[in-house]
Amino acid sequence: MDIVIKSTALNKELDVETIRKDFPILHTKVHGQPLIYFDNAATSQKPLAVINAIDTYYKETNSNVHRGIHYLSNKATNEFEESRKTIGTHLNASPEEIIYTRGTTEAINLVAFSFGEAFVKIGDEIIISQMEHHSNIVPWQMLCERKNAILKFIPVTENGELKMEEFKKLLSSKTKLVAVNHVSNTLGTINPIEEIIASAHAKNIPVLLDGAQAVPHMKVDVKKLDVDFYCFSGHKLFGPTGIGVLYGKSKWLNKMPPYQGGGEMIKQVTLEKTTYNEPPLRFEAGTPNIEASIVLARAIDYINKIGLDKIAKHEHDLLLYATEKLEKIEGVRIIGTAPHKTSVVSFIVEGIHPSDIGTLLDKQGIAVRTGHHCTQPLIDFFKIPGTVRASFAFYNTFEEIDIFIKALNKAISMLK
Amino acid sequence: MSIEETENEIVEEFEIFPEWMEKYEHIIEIGNSVPKIDEKYKDEAHEIKGCQSKVWLHSELKDGHIFYSADSDAIITKGLVGLVIRVFSGHTPEEILPANLSFIDKIGLHEHLSPTRSNGLTAMIKQIKLDALAQQALVTKK
Numbered sequence: 278m279d280i281v282i283k284s285t286a287l288n289k290e291l292d293v294e295t296i297r298k299d300f301p302i303l304h305t306k307v308h309g310q311p312l313i314y315f316d317n318a319a320t321s322q323k324p325l326a327v328i329n330a331i332d333t334y335y336k337e338t339n340s341n342v343h344r345g346i347h348y349l350s351n352k353a354t355n356e357f358e359e360s361r362k363t364i365g366t367h368l369n370a371s372p373e374e375i376i377y378t379r380g381t382t383e384a385i386n387l388v389a390f391s392f393g394e395a396f397v398k399i400g401d402e403i404i405i406s407q408m409e410h411h412s413n414i415v416p417w418q419m420l421c422e423r424k425n426a427i428l429k430f431i432p433v434t435e436n437g438e439l440k441m442e443e444f445k446k447l448l449s450s451k452t453k454l455v456a457v458n459h460v461s462n463t464l465g466t467i468n469p470i471e472e473i474i475a476s477a478h479a480k481n482i483p484v485l486l487d488g489a490q491a492v493p494h495m496k497v498d499v500k501k502l503d504v505d506f507y508c509f510s511g512h513k514l515f516g517p518t519g520i521g522v523l524y525g526k527s528k529w530l531n532k533m534p535p536y537q538g539g540g541e542m543i544k545q546v547t548l549e550k551t552t553y554n555e556p557p558l559r560f561e562a563g564t565p566n567i568e569a570s571i572v573l574a575r576a577i578d579y580i581n582k583i584g585l586d587k588i589a590k591h592e593h594d595l596l597l598y599a600t601e602k603l604e605k606i607e608g609v610r611i612i613g614t615a616p617h618k619t620s621v622v623s624f625i626v627e628g629i630h631p632s633d634i635g636t637l638l639d640k641q642g643i644a645v646r647t648g649h650h651c652t653q654p655l656i657d658f659f660k661i662p663g664t665v666r667a668s669f670a671f672y673n674t675f676e677e678i679d680i681f682i683k684a685l686n687k688a689i690s691m692l693k
Numbered sequence: 694m695s696i697e698e699t700e701n702e703i704v705e706e707f708e709i710f711p712e713w714m715e716k717y718e719h720i721i722e723i724g725n726s727v728p729k730i731d732e733k734y735k736d737e738a739h740e741i742k743g744c745q746s747k748v749w750l751h752s753e754l755k756d757g758h759i760f761y762s763a764d765s766d767a768i769i770t771k772g773l774v775g776l777v778i779r780v781f782s783g784h785t786p787e788e789i790l791p792a793n794l795s796f797i798d799k800i801g802l803h804e805h806l807s808p809t810r811s812n813g814l815t816a817m818i819k820q821i822k823l824d825a826l827a828q829q830a831l832v833t834k835k
Contacts, residue, residue, distance in 0.1 A: 308713065630767035632745045637769075640713045648745045662766060663745065691718055692768060 291591045296583065297672050299324040310642025313677045318462050318490060318621055318668035319646050321515045323576075330575040331517065334568045342567055343541060343558075357567055360574035361557070367577050368507065369498045370524050376557040377570050380521035381489040382412040384508030385456070387523055387560060388485055389416035391533035392454065392506075399425040402451040406431035406439055406468075407658055408461045411651040413487045417456060431457065433658060437464040437613035441472060448480050455484045459491035459507075463650040463666065464613025465596070465621030467491070474504055483529065489513055493670070494592060494619045496585045499524050511569060516576030520569035523560070530556035537562040588671040592620035595669040595678065602682045608689070612664050620669035623650075629692045631663045637688035638665075643681055696788055699780045700796035707800040716801070717769065724772030728782070730762040741813065741820045746770045748817060752824050758783050759828055761821070773805060773814050781821060786829035790822060 297303050300322045305312050314322060334356075340349035342357045358372070365372045378384040397403070403417050407430050421428045429452075431444040439457070448455075455477045460467050470486055477484045483505035488497060492509040499507050506529070511520035525533075535542050535553055539562035544552040553559050580588065599622050603609050608627035626634060635647035648663040649656040656663055667681065694702070710716040730739070734751040741748040746767030753760050761778040765771035780796070781789050797803060797814070805814040 630746050630770075632767045633769045637717060640717065662747070687714075691714070691721065 291583070291587050291671065293591070293672060293674055297674075299326065299579075300672055301325065301328070303672060307642050307644075308640055313643045313673075313680060315667040315669060315673065315677075315681065316644045316646050317493075317670040317673075318465075318513070318650075318666065320512045320518070321493060321670055322672070323515055323517070324579050326579045327516055327572055327576050330572045331568060334571055338571070339568070341564055353567055353571075356571045357565070360571045363574035363577055364522055367581070368522075368524055369500045371527070373555070373557055374524055374527055374530065376523040376525065376530075376560045377565050378508070378521040378523050379519055379566070380510040380512070381487060381508050382416075382510075382521075384506075384521050384523035385413055385485070385487065386416045387536040388454075388456075388506050388508075388525070389420045391536050391560070392529065393420040393424060393426075395533050397424045397426050397453050400451065401426045401453045402429050402447075402449065403427070404429045404431060404444070404447050404452055404455045404457075406444075406457045407433045408437065408439070408464065408466065408652065408655045409456075409458055410462050410487065410489070411653070413456055413458060414654070426453070427451075430654075433655065436615055437461065437466045438615045439466075439468055439473075441469065444473065445476050448476060448482060450480075452477075452480070452482045455482055456487070457484075458487040458489075459497075460488075460494070460619050460621075461613065461652075461655075462490045462621070463623055463652045463655055463664065464615065465490075465618035465623070465668075466613055466615040467617040467619060470502065470504070474502060478503065483526075490619060490621070493580075494585075495589055505529055511573040511576065514573070514576055515579060516573040517566075517569040519566045520573050522573075525556070527556065530560070533560075535559050535562065539563045541565075583671065591671050592669055595673055595675065596620045596622060598675055599667060599669070599678045599681075602678065603685075606682070606686065606689070612659055612661065620673075621666060622668075623664040623666045625661050625664055626689055626692075629689065631665045633692050634665045634685070634688050637691060638681070638684055641684040641687070643684055696780055696784055696792045700794070703776060703780070703796050704799045720772035720776070721768050722772070723775040723779075724765075724768045724770075727764070727771055727775040727778060728760075728762040730764045734762075735764060741816050745813070748774055748813065750774065750817065750820060750824075752821075752828065754828050754831065757785050757832060759786065759789065759825060770813070773802070774817050777814070777817055777821060781825075786825040786832065789825040790829070794818065 302322050338353050338356060340353040342354045345351060361372045361375050365375045405417055417428055429447045432440045434440055459470055474484045485506035486504050488507050488509040493514050505526050507524040509522055512518040542554050542559050542562040544554050603624055609624050612623045631647040635645055638645055646666045710719055730749050730751045735749045739749040739751055741750055746765050748765040748770055750763045761782045763774045763778060
């Protein structure tokens with residue numbers, strides 16, 4: 278009961294009912310039932326501030342950026358570069374350290390290629406962990422194959438935390454980069470990134486953090502963290518799809534070759550030789566996703582207006598409330614029980630396949646994700662076929678969790 | 694009974710379940726009565742790819758007719774494969790290959806037909822048809 282009383286008070290502080298009015302999709306029905314959207318770790322819903330900004334962009338600004346001589350091109354360029362500043366300010370980084378990408382996946386691929394080209398040689402080592410999303414595994418496997426380098430893994434514990442002592446043992450003079458997630462997409466575990474960075478930096482090893490699951494839930498200060506690379510996706514941060522961000526320290530970016538060749542990334546092209554532009558444009562070949570780049574700043578403005586502290590508090594209460602209710606259901610086992618978690622709860626029900634649960638929840642209007650969540654090595658470690666994952670955003674409510682629990686009980690009774 | 698007759702029979706059967714819950718309870722029931730695949734066939738070669746859950750399918754040719762057995766670790770998926778098996782089992786490759794399985798749409802399960810759908814009904818149907826094609830080739834060769 279404790280949690281409920283406390284949460285109601287916070288609920289008022291956040292004013293979830295008013296916030297929900299900003300998200301038109303939350304008021305739709307699926308299979309005749311009011312939608313309950315608990316798949317926020319896959320992608321978040323968009324507030325009107327974002328939806329309207331997309332509309333406004335095409336009605337008032339649309340034009341190609343940079344090198345334009347005319348009014349609209351300058352307007353688009355200004356907004357595009359203003360957005361870079363907003364993103365930079367949000368992360369406490371300089372705009373020239375902010376590179377627009379298609380998403381987290383492309384950001385990691387960019388580093389794996391360009392950093393790899395500059396700094397990774399035969400026999401070198403890259404450290405990742407067993408709880409990475411495939412996007413933070415495959416690019417490094419590709420790099421290691423290309424360079425004959427070696428990929429090392431930080432193992433995880435039964436409750437879904439990184440084995441930090443093992444990690445420290447992996448760090449060696451051969452290690453060229455540590456690439457781990459800030460928050461696990463499958464488990465919600467918030468990893469001890471300060472400790473990871475400190476240990477790696479003590480041996481002069483740079484660190485890349487996959488922040489896709491962190492940025493929507495907490496304030497990230499790249500300067501304070503002293504992290505070398507940090508990346509996230511716009512669509513998980515209530516912004517558009519097709520836009521992501523790579524933060525990189527200038528000292529690295531300046532030494533890295535381009536990822537792709539084309540327009541924007543060049544200084545001068547002759548048929549014999551091309552000189553490359555300075556970062557960030559060096560890494561932004563071709564016409565970028567101008568609309569999404571500009572609108573991402575509106576999404577950041579929106580969450581900052583609400584306040585990430587308030588968001589984190591409400592989401593944490595939702596997590597505790599859901600965890601407590603789920604633990605009471607017979608046969609439910611929560612996968613990922615680290616003490617520090619974002620609002621992600623992954624679980625399995627004894628004797629029932631996660632996809633069956635997902636199908637029957639969907640019929641009751643509830644959107645969850647089932648399967649391996651693009652983290653097959655982690656799922657294999659737990660020796661399970663996958664999980665049911667409910668992931669909450671600040672616009673979710675305690676009432677929705679109550680309905681979800683009821684629907685889950687119904688699904689279990691049908692499947693048992 | 695022809696493929697079409699079985700399809701019609703299934704459509705009639707599902708008509709008495711207008712509620713999603715009853716419909717899925719029925720699918721689960723079908724899943725529980727699927728002709729059980731011999732354990733030795735539950736291997737990589739018999740696994741249908743494209744499903745979030747594991748599905749194994751085995752077919753056997755008897756006098757030019759194909760008979761199926763299957764299993765899945767997910768019961769709804771097993772029910773869906775059960776429905777398809779019920780329609781196809783005991784038929785010749787010539788009968789199986791052109792069937793368009795319109796019953797799936799009629800009983801309101803078309804949402805499971807999307808190619809990326811996690812329970813992979815589309816993958817199962819594709820596998821059954823490929824298998825029928827292979828069996829047909831075998832018969833012609835004989």
